[in-house]
Amino acid sequence: MSVIVFAETRDQQYKKSTLEAVSYGKEVAQKTGGKVIAVSMGSAADPSILGNYGADEAVTLHGTEFSAFSPEVYAAGFAEVCKAHGGKTIIISNTYSGKSMAGRVAVLLQAALATNVVDYPDTSSGFRVKRGVFSGKAFAYVNMQSDVKVIAITPNSVEIKTYGGSAAVSAHQPSGLPSSSSRIESTQTVSGKVPLTEAEIVVSAGRGMKGPENWHMVEELATALGAATACSKPVSDMHWRPHSEHVGQTGITIKPNLYIAIGISGAIQHLAGVSSSKVIVVINKDAEAPFFKAADYGIVGDAFEVLPKLIQAAKATAAS
Amino acid sequence: MKVLVCMSVVPDTTTKITFTDNDTSFNAQGVQFIMNPYDELALTKALDIAEPSGGTVTILHVGPADAEPAIRKALSMGATDAVRINAVPTDSQFVAEQIASYAKDKGFDFILTGRESIDYNGGAVCGLLGALLNIPSVNVITQLNISGQTASIERDIDGGRETLSCSLPFVASAQKDLCEPRIPNMRGIMAARTKPLQVVEPATSQNHVAYSRFELPQPKQGVRMISAENPEELLHLLRNEAKVI
Ligand SMILES: Cc1cc2nc3c(=O)[nH]c(=O)nc-3n(C[C@H](O)[C@H](O)[C@H](O)COP(=O)(O)OP(=O)(O)OC[C@H]3O[C@@H](n4cnc5c(N)ncnc54)[C@H](O)[C@@H]3O)c2cc1C
Ligand SMILES: Nc1ncnc2c1ncn2[C@@H]1O[C@H](COP(=O)(O)O)[C@@H](O)[C@H]1O
Numbered sequence: 001m002s003v004i005v006f007a008e009t010r011d012q013q014y015k016k017s018t019l020e021a022v023s024y025g026k027e028v029a030q031k032t033g034g035k036v037i038a039v040s041m042g043s044a045a046d047p048s049i050l051g052n053y054g055a056d057e058a059v060t061l062h063g064t065e066f067s068a069f070s071p072e073v074y075a076a077g078f079a080e081v082c083k084a085h086g087g088k089t090i091i092i093s094n095t096y097s098g099k100s101m102a103g104r105v106a107v108l109l110q111a112a113l114a115t116n117v118v119d120y121p122d123t124s125s126g127f128r129v130k131r132g133v134f135s136g137k138a139f140a141y142v143n144m145q146s147d148v149k150v151i152a153i154t155p156n157s158v159e160i161k162t163y164g165g166s167a168a169v170s171a172h173q174p175s176g177l178p179s180s181s182s183r184i185e186s187t188q189t190v191s192g193k194v195p196l197t198e199a200e201i202v203v204s205a206g207r208g209m210k211g212p213e214n215w216h217m218v219e220e221l222a223t224a225l226g227a228a229t230a231c232s233k234p235v236s237d238m239h240w241r242p243h244s245e246h247v248g249q250t251g252i253t254i255k256p257n258l259y260i261a262i263g264i265s266g267a268i269q270h271l272a273g274v275s276s277s278k279v280i281v282v283i284n285k286d287a288e289a290p291f292f293k294a295a296d297y298g299i300v301g302d303a304f305e306v307l308p309k310l311i312q313a314a315k316a317t318a319a320s
Numbered sequence: 321m322k323v324l325v326c327m328s329v330v331p332d333t334t335t336k337i338t339f340t341d342n343d344t345s346f347n348a349q350g351v352q353f354i355m356n357p358y359d360e361l362a363l364t365k366a367l368d369i370a371e372p373s374g375g376t377v378t379i380l381h382v383g384p385a386d387a388e389p390a391i392r393k394a395l396s397m398g399a400t401d402a403v404r405i406n407a408v409p410t411d412s413q414f415v416a417e418q419i420a421s422y423a424k425d426k427g428f429d430f431i432l433t434g435r436e437s438i439d440y441n442g443g444a445v446c447g448l449l450g451a452l453l454n455i456p457s458v459n460v461i462t463q464l465n466i467s468g469q470t471a472s473i474e475r476d477i478d479g480g481r482e483t484l485s486c487s488l489p490f491v492a493s494a495q496k497d498l499c500e501p502r503i504p505n506m507r508g509i510m511a512a513r514t515k516p517l518q519v520v521e522p523a524t525s526q527n528h529v530a531y532s533r534f535e536l537p538q539p540k541q542g543v544r545m546i547s548a549e550n551p552e553e554l555l556h557l558l559r560n561e562a563k564v565i
Contacts, residue, residue, distance in 0.1 A: 010478070010479070015478075069477075070456075071447060071450070071456075071457055071458075071459070072450070072456055072457070075447075075451070095478045096459060096460055096475075096476055096477055096478050097477065097478060099443050099444070099447070099459065100446075100447055100457065100458075100459035100460075101447065102444065102447060103412075103416070103444045103445070103446065103447025103448035103449075103450070103451060103457070104447045104448070104450060104451040104457065106413065106444075106448065106451075106528075107448055107451035107452055108451060111528070112413070112528035112529050113412070113413055113444060113448070113528065113529070114529060115412075115441070115442055115443055115444050116441050116442070116443070128532065130535075131441075132441060133439065133440050133441055133534070134331070134335075134337045134438070134439055134440075134441075135438050135441060136537075137337040137536075137537075138337045138339075138534055138535065138536055138537070139534065139535045139536075139537070140440075140531050140533070140534050140535075141531070141532045141533045141534075141535070142529050142530065142531055142532065143529065143530045143531075143532050144528070144529050145527065145528055145529060145530060146528045180456070181455070181456040181486060181487045181490070182456050182458065182473075182484050182485065182486035182487070182490075183484060183485050183486075184482055184483070184484045185472075185483040185484055185485060186482070186483045187477070187480060187481070187482045187483075188480050188481050188482070189477070189479050189480030189481075190479055190480055193479065194479075195478045195479035197478065198478070200564075201564070201565065225565060236496075243462075243496050243497040244476060244481075246496065249333050249438055250333065250357050250358075250438065250496065251496065253441070257564045258558065258562070258564040258565065268333070268334055268336070269333045269334070272333075275537060276537065278562075278564065279558070279562045279564045280540075281554065281558070282543070292543050293540070293543070294540055295540065295543040296540060296541070296543060296544065296562065297543065297544050297545075297546060297554060297557060297558070297562075298543045298544070298545050298546065299545070299546050299547075299548050299551065299554065300545065300548060301548025302548075305548065306548050306551055309551045309552075310551040310554070310555075313551050313552045313554075313555050314555060317555050317559070317565070
């Protein structure tokens with residue numbers, strides 16, 4: 001019986017969400033017993049470091065099959081390791097890649113599946129997890145009733161804990177991989193930038209910015225704070241910004257530590273996607289904007305006057 | 321060309337979410353239910369691909385009879401026919417098992433779902449279906465073109481985009497940017513009235529999860545206002561009080 005964690009990498013490094021998932025796995029193992037085994041696939045990152053975050057062992061899968069991400073192949077390889085090590089609780093990050101594997105892994109292991117999980121499980125009677133539903137408008141408690149459980153944990157939901165030490169590394173030779181029916185032709189990543197779903201700080205702006213030519217201010221503030229950028233739906237609909245920045249009920253749901261909303265009115269569909277943020281700052285020239293009701297800090301003012309000052313102050317803070 | 325599009329029916333996006341029976345069930349009173357927005361994209365794309373070659377697009381919903389207005393909407397957008405599996409959709413796994421058991425011997429060239437249902441946000445049906453039917457699954461796609469037995473697809477990945485090719489049959493989930501949703505026209509609405517809607521009884525399947533209770537987020541304590549003249553104050557508070565920068 002063990003806890004198995006999928007250790008996702010980007011640019012040959014473990015993602016922050018992976019460290020969270022390993023810490024989550026450790027916490028589960030402390031309740032249910034068993035070892036924590038982190039599984040890395042097709043990556044050159046050093047798996048032994050995952051020991052510091054709670055992994056007892058690290059298993060690697062290498063080979064050309066894993067050189068590009070394929071949900072079919074990755075899920076099959078990962079499920080094989082889960083079976084070989086008696087995995088009962090399986091932890092995957094609720095990222096795009098994680099989520100596209102999670103369902104396949106659940107089928108292969110005949111497991112119960114919960115995605116979008118935002119907290120540690122309650123194991124006092126049975127196995128109950130808390131997940132986000134209605135796009136951030138509510139939470140649900142779900143009992144996972146199968147022997148094996150697959151949990152996709154939302155980034156920024158739990159803290160990374162460190163334990164010292166390093167994990168014992170071993171390689172797994174997969175035997176029953178399907179041949180992939182898909183082939184990746186090309187990949188375009190915005191390198192050096194934190195993906196929105198994993199960012200701890202997000203600077204977001206709406207129609208109040210008037211036009212795409214003014215976004216340099218949003219980006220400058222984001223850069224000074226080490227933040228990712230986001231926007232409201234009309235902004236991406238008008239192609240001022242790429243759709244991948246659109247947050248809300250029909251966009252991405254995020255839960256950063258800090259969400260700064262500039263020139264966004266705070267419609268219910270927008271709030272749905274961002275209201276789980278720990279701290280919300282609203283900058284709007286209209287004191288009656290509904291967003292202020294959902295905010296922790298607010299500034300009533302014209303973005304075109306407030307932003308330059310704020311950028312300057314943020315740069316000064318960053319430099320100090 | 322024979323395409324299947326899976327549709328969930330969800331509370332309208334303006335719905336204020338509340339719960340009843342001691343927070344054990346969603347309060348549907350006065351709530352308007354709509355076709356899941358991502359499924360509108362899936363259906364539109366399927367129609368754009370199938371129509372020119374005289375293909376068919378079947379719309380499938382797992383749910384009770386009250387979903388029929390939403391199913392008619394899908395038919396009025398252009399779906400050829402509809403199937404409703406007559407069961408309460410308790411969770412993504414149950415739904416995927418029902419869809420797979422219906423679709424397994426029907427010879428669909430490809431299946432589209434939405435990226436996620438905006439009610440329970442599973443984002444899981446696509447991958448589950450792929451594994452259950454033993455076909456490739458591609459999540460969050462933003463472009464789809466079919467030529468012969470190959471699909472060329474663009475999908476969102478964490479922090480970027482990826483172009484891939486994939487052999488038919490496959491299942492993919494629609495993400496925003498795939499297309500603009502079709503708006504039904506008068507002719508479509510008239511035609512939808514007489515299009516076939518088949519009701520199928522569910523296959524037996526076992527529930528892996530059970531929803532026990534719901535909870536609303538903690539309300540905010542109230543907003544602390546800061547003068548527009550003094551944004552340094554904001555940064556000071558974020559650093560020393562909220563401790564988030
Ligand atoms: C089915 C459906 C789904 C939707 N899904 C989403 C979603 O996922 N995400 C989303 O964001 N929206 C969504 N919406 C749209 C949503 O209802 C709102 O229309 C949208 O969020 C408004 O965007 P906004 O706040 O940028 O623009 P507006 O509502 O136009 O607000 C602009 C704000 O900027 C302020 N402002 C103007 N000038 C300045 C200035 N110089 N300085 C400071 N402030 C200024 C104004 O006071 C105003 O509050 C959805 C709508 C529907 C119908
Ligand atoms: N009850 C249902 N009937 C048919 N298709 C569904 C149902 N629920 C979800 N789906 C499909 O699966 C997608 C993702 O749903 P989910 O995994 O539940 O978030 C939706 O966009 C639909 O395409």
